[in-house]
Amino acid sequence: MTDTLQPAVHTPIPGPKSQAIHARRTAVVPAGIPWNLPVYIDRAVGAYLIDVDGNAFVDMGSGIGVTSIGHANQAVIDAVTEQIGRFTHTLFGILPYEGYVTVAEHLARTTPGTHPKKTLLVNSGSEAVENAVKIARKHTGRTGIAVLDHAFHGRTNLTITMNHKMTPYGLGFGPFASDVHHVPNSYPYRDRLSGVAAAHRAIDHIEQRIGASALAALIVEPIQGEGGFIVPADGYLPALQDWANANGVVFIADEIQSGMGRTGAWFASEHFGITPDIVLTAKAIAAGLPLAGVTGRAEIMDSVHVGGIGGTFGGNPVAVAAAAAVFDEIDRAGLLAEADRIGSRLRTGLDALQRRHPTVGEVRGIGAMQAFELTDPNTGLPLAGAAGTISRYAAGRGVILVTAGSDGNVVRLLPNFTTPDAEIDYTLEVLDAALADIAQGGNGR
Structure with a gap:
C-alpha cells in the first residue's frame, strides 16, 4: 500500500x-x-x-476530483517551489510570463479537435463558466443560455441560476440571472430513452420554449458530476452538438469534473465523439492550486474586445507552474x-x-x-x-x-x-x- x-x-x-x-x-x-x-x-x-x-x-474523492495525480506529487512540489522562488505575481494582463502560455498550449493540444484554439485562465470553475457565457454572448450577439436538468455549474449568481438544484445552492439568494433556460437531459436509468429520443425531446423543448435564434450557448457536462455521474445515452450529445452547430449556438462542454484524464481520456467529450466549441477545465488542472481554463475556437475567443476578459489572479504564476507539471506527469507516468x-x-x-x-x-x-x-x-x-x-x-x-x-x-x-x-x-x-x-x-x- x-x-x-x-x-x-x-x-x-x-x-x-x-x-x-x-x-x-x-x-x-x-x-x-x-x-x-x-x-x-x-x-x-x-x-x-x-x-x-x-x-x-x-x-476515494480526491477533493472532488482535484488531486487526480496523487497527493504530494513530487513533480508538482518541485515546480511550485521553484516558481515561488522566482516570483509569485505580476498580473498576466499587464506583465505576462511564459507559464500561462505553456498551459494554454497544453490545453490546445489535449482538448478535442485540431482547430486553432485559444485559452483564458481564471481562478475557479464558476469563473470559467461565467466567462464562457460572456464570450458566447459576445460572439453570437444573443443572450439566451440553455443548461441541462441535473446540472451543476457553480455558486456565483449566474451559475446558481444554471444549477438544477435550487436547494441548497440558490435558496434565498435571488434575484437570479435572466435568460437561463433548463432543458431535459438524458438520464437513461430513469427516462429509459435512447440518445436519439432524448435529444429530440431536448431540442423540441429548446425550439418551442426558447427559440434557437435567441440562444447564445448550450452548456453540457458530458458526464454530470453533482447530478450523480449521469452518463447520457449514446447519440444524445452528438445530436445536441449537430443541432447547435446548425443553428449558430455555441456548444460548451463543462469538463470541470470530467476532464484532465478522469475518464481515461484527456476529456470525457472524446468518449461521445463530440468536439465542443468551448471546453471548461478546473479542479484537477493544477493539483489543488486555484486555476481554471476556458479553451475555445480561436474565432470565438477572439470575438471579445481588449480588456473584456481577464483578472488579477487568473493564471497565477505558481498555479500555472503546477498545471504544467500536471500535464507532464499525466503524459510521463501514463x-x-x-x-x-x-x-x-x-x-x-x-x-x-x-x-x-x-x-x-x-x-x-x-x-x-x-x-x-x-x-x-x-x-x-x-x-x-x-x-x-x-x-x-x-x-x-x-x-x-x-x-x-x-x-x-x-x-x-x-x-x-x-x-x-x-x-x-x-x-x-x-x-x-x-x-x-x-x-x-x-x-x-
Missing part, C-alpha cells in the same frame, strides 16, 4: 483533536460552508489522507491508462455489489469516475439521503467517499490515478459491508 500506509481508524470519527478544531471553526467560519465529515486533515500522501488524530483514510485500470477494477467490483445488493439500482461511469445509485428495490424510487449513510459508515472504516445525486442517493468514486489495486479492493469490501448494514436498517454509525 502507498508508502506502507493502510486504512487505520484509532479514534471515534471525528477524533478528539478534530472535534476541538471543529469547535473553533463554528465560532469563526460561516455555518453555510458545508462539511462532509468534521475530520480535519493534517497531511496527505499518494492515495491517503491522515487526520490530526492520526487516522489514515483511503481517499496516467490515462491508470485511470482506465482503476475504472475497470472499480466497475467489476461495483457490478458484483449490484448483484448482491438490491438497493444498488445502477452502476455507471467511465474510467476513474464511477458511481452507483441507490433505489428502493420494490418501487424503484430514489433512496433519498442513503449515500450519506454509506459515507459515514465508510469513514468509520478508513475510506473517504463523496456523495452526489439530486436526491442524495448516489455514491461517487473519484480515486486518484495512482491508487493501488489493494486500496480499490478494500474500498469495495467496505462498500459491501455498508450496503449490508443499510439492508439491516443501519444508519452509517
Whole structure:
C-alpha cells in the first residue's frame, strides 16, 4: 500500500483533536460552508489522507476530483517551489510570463479537435463558466443560455441560476440571472430513452420554449458530476452538438469534473465523439492550486474586445507552474491508462455489489469516475439521503467517499490515478459491508 500506509481508524470519527478544531471553526467560519465529515486533515500522501488524530483514510474523492495525480506529487512540489522562488505575481494582463502560455498550449493540444484554439485562465470553475457565457454572448450577439436538468455549474449568481438544484445552492439568494433556460437531459436509468429520443425531446423543448435564434450557448457536462455521474445515452450529445452547430449556438462542454484524464481520456467529450466549441477545465488542472481554463475556437475567443476578459489572479504564476507539471506527469507516468485500470477494477467490483445488493439500482461511469445509485428495490424510487449513510459508515472504516445525486442517493468514486489495486479492493469490501448494514436498517454509525 502507498508508502506502507493502510486504512487505520484509532479514534471515534471525528477524533478528539478534530472535534476541538471543529469547535473553533463554528465560532469563526460561516455555518453555510458545508462539511462532509468534521475530520480535519493534517497531511496527505499518494492515495491517503491522515487526520490530526492520526487516522489514515483511503481517499476515494480526491477533493472532488482535484488531486487526480496523487497527493504530494513530487513533480508538482518541485515546480511550485521553484516558481515561488522566482516570483509569485505580476498580473498576466499587464506583465505576462511564459507559464500561462505553456498551459494554454497544453490545453490546445489535449482538448478535442485540431482547430486553432485559444485559452483564458481564471481562478475557479464558476469563473470559467461565467466567462464562457460572456464570450458566447459576445460572439453570437444573443443572450439566451440553455443548461441541462441535473446540472451543476457553480455558486456565483449566474451559475446558481444554471444549477438544477435550487436547494441548497440558490435558496434565498435571488434575484437570479435572466435568460437561463433548463432543458431535459438524458438520464437513461430513469427516462429509459435512447440518445436519439432524448435529444429530440431536448431540442423540441429548446425550439418551442426558447427559440434557437435567441440562444447564445448550450452548456453540457458530458458526464454530470453533482447530478450523480449521469452518463447520457449514446447519440444524445452528438445530436445536441449537430443541432447547435446548425443553428449558430455555441456548444460548451463543462469538463470541470470530467476532464484532465478522469475518464481515461484527456476529456470525457472524446468518449461521445463530440468536439465542443468551448471546453471548461478546473479542479484537477493544477493539483489543488486555484486555476481554471476556458479553451475555445480561436474565432470565438477572439470575438471579445481588449480588456473584456481577464483578472488579477487568473493564471497565477505558481498555479500555472503546477498545471504544467500536471500535464507532464499525466503524459510521463501514463496516467490515462491508470485511470482506465482503476475504472475497470472499480466497475467489476461495483457490478458484483449490484448483484448482491438490491438497493444498488445502477452502476455507471467511465474510467476513474464511477458511481452507483441507490433505489428502493420494490418501487424503484430514489433512496433519498442513503449515500450519506454509506459515507459515514465508510469513514468509520478508513475510506473517504463523496456523495452526489439530486436526491442524495448516489455514491461517487473519484480515486486518484495512482491508487493501488489493494486500496480499490478494500474500498469495495467496505462498500459491501455498508450496503449490508443499510439492508439491516443501519444508519452509517
